[in-house]
Amino acid sequence: MLALTKKTGYALVAMSHLSRLDRGSLASAREIADLFDVPTSLLMNVLKQLASVGYVESVRGARGGYRMAVDPENVSLADLVGVLEGPVRLAECVTEVAGDDTECTCQVMANCPVADPLHRAQRKLKDFLASVTLGEIVKPAPAPTENKG
Amino acid sequence: MLALTKKTGYALVAMSHLSRLDRGSLASAREIADLFDVPTSLLMNVLKQLASVGYVESVRGARGGYRMAVDPENVSLADLVGVLEGPVRLAECVTEVAGDDTECTCQVMANCPVADPLHRAQRKLKDFLASVTLGEIVKPAPAPTENKG
DNA sequence: TGAAACCGTACCATAAGAGTGCTATATATG
DNA sequence: CATATATAGCACTCTTATGGTACGGTTTCA
Ligand code: FES
Ligand code: FES
Numbered sequence: 292m293l294a295l296t297k298k299t300g301y302a303l304v305a306m307s308h309l310s311r312l313d314r315g316s317l318a319s320a321r322e323i324a325d326l327f328d329v330p331t332s333l334l335m336n337v338l339k340q341l342a343s344v345g346y347v348e349s350v351r352g353a354r355g356g357y358r359m360a361v362d363p364e365n366v367s368l369a370d371l372v373g374v375l376e377g378p379v380r381l382a383e384c385v386t387e388v389a390g391d392d393t394e395c396t397c398q399v400m401a402n403c404p405v406a407d408p409l410h411r412a413q414r415k416l417k418d419f420l421a422s423v424t425l426g427e428i429v430k431p432a433p434a435p436t437e438n439k440g
Numbered sequence: 441m442l443a444l445t446k447k448t449g450y451a452l453v454a455m456s457h458l459s460r461l462d463r464g465s466l467a468s469a470r471e472i473a474d475l476f477d478v479p480t481s482l483l484m485n486v487l488k489q490l491a492s493v494g495y496v497e498s499v500r501g502a503r504g505g506y507r508m509a510v511d512p513e514n515v516s517l518a519d520l521v522g523v524l525e526g527p528v529r530l531a532e533c534v535t536e537v538a539g540d541d542t543e544c545t546c547q548v549m550a551n552c553p554v555a556d557p558l559h560r561a562q563r564k565l566k567d568f569l570a571s572v573t574l575g576e577i578v579k580p581a582p583a584p585t586e587n588k589g
Numbered sequence: 590t591g592a593a594a595c596c597g598t599a600c601c602a603t604a605a606g607a608g609t610g611c612t613a614t615a616t617a618t619g
Numbered sequence: 620c621a622t623a624t625a626t627a628g629c630a631c632t633c634t635t636a637t638g639g640t641a642c643g644g645t646t647t648c649a
Contacts, residue, residue: 294529296605307553338626352615353617404457408579429553446637500596
C-alpha cells in the first residue's frame with residue numbers, strides 16, 4: 292500500500308532513542324519498549340535485525356542492551372527500508388535500481404509501455420528515501436530557517 | 441513493502457494505452473488485457489474503479505469500451521495511488537497529509553520521538569508522487585535534453 | 590434475438606505483515 | 620555455583636491485504 296511497515300517505524304523510534312543517549316550508554320529492548328508502548332518481543336526482533344547489519348551494537352547478559360554503532364547521519368530511510376523490508380520497488384518488475392545498473396525483470400508484460408518511465412520514477416523515489424537520514428529524524432525540530440514549506 | 445500494487449501497475453499500463461489512442465476512440469478491457477498479457481477480469485476491475493472516479497469513461501454495449509476522460513497531465517501517481525490503494529502514509533499513525541491540515545493519529549505511541557519529522561517526510565513523499573504525472577509516463581521517451589541523470 | 594461489452598458484487602487463495610513463545614547463551618551479581 | 624537479566628535464534632500462529640476468479644445482471648449494436 293506504499294507504506295512503511297511497523298517494523299520500520301519501530302526501528303526509527305528505537306534508533307532515535309539510542310541516538311540521544313550518551314556515547315556508549317546502553318538501553319535494553321525492554322526499556323525502550325516500555326518507554327514507547329510497543330510490544331517488547333517485537334522490538335527485540337527489530338533490534339536483533341538492526342544489530343545483525345551493524346546499525347546497532349548489542350551487549351549480552353545482565354545490564355546489557357543496545358547502543359548505536361553508526362552515526363545517525365550515515366543511515367538513511369532507504370537503508371532502513373532495505374534492511375527491514377527488502378528492496379524498494381515501485382512496480383513488480385522493477386526489482387532494484389542499484390547505482391548505474393538497473394536489475395530489471397520487465398518480461399512480465401508483453402509490450403509494457405511504462406517500463407522506462409517507471410524506472411526513472413523508481414530512481415527518484417530511491418533518491419528521496421536516501422535523502423532522509425536518521426539524523427534528521429532524531430532532531431526534535433527542524434531549524435526554523437529550513438522551513439521551506 | 442513500500443511498493444505499488446499490481447493494480448496500480450495495471451492502471452498505469454491501461455491508461456497509458458488509452459492516452460495514446462485518438463481522441464474519442466475506445467478500447468475494450470479485453471483488448472487491452474490481451475495486448476499486455478494481463479488477466480482480463482483483473483483489468484476490468486481496475487478499469488471499473490478508474491471509471492468510478494472519472495479518470496476514464498466507459499461506453500457500454502457491443503462496440504463499447506473505455507477511453508480517457510481526463511488529460512493525462514492532470515493525473516499524478518499520487519492520485520492513482522489514492523484511488524487504487526488508499527491514502528499514502530509513511531507510518532501507521534500518519535494517516536494523510538491533505539493540504540494544510542494533517543489528519544494524524546499519533547496516539548499509538550506514548551512519546552513518539554519521530555512524529556514531527558515523519559510528517560515532514562510524508563509530505564515530501566506525497567509531493568514526489570504528485571510530481572509524477574501520467575503524462576510523463578505516457579511519453580515513450582524523455583526528451584534527451586531532460587536527461588538530468 | 591443474440592452476442593459483445595461493461596457493471597456489480599461476492600468469493601477464494603495466497604502472501605505478507607504483525608505478534609507470540611520458547612530455548613539457548615552470555616554476563617553481572619550474590 | 621546459582622540466579623536473575625538480557626540478547627540470540629528460531630518457529631509458530633493469527634490477521635490482513637493482495638491477487639485473482641466467478642457469476643449474474645444490464646446496456647447496446649448487429
Ligand atoms: S513490465 Fe516492467 S515496467 Fe511494466
Ligand atoms: S506515533 Fe505518530 S509518528 Fe510515531
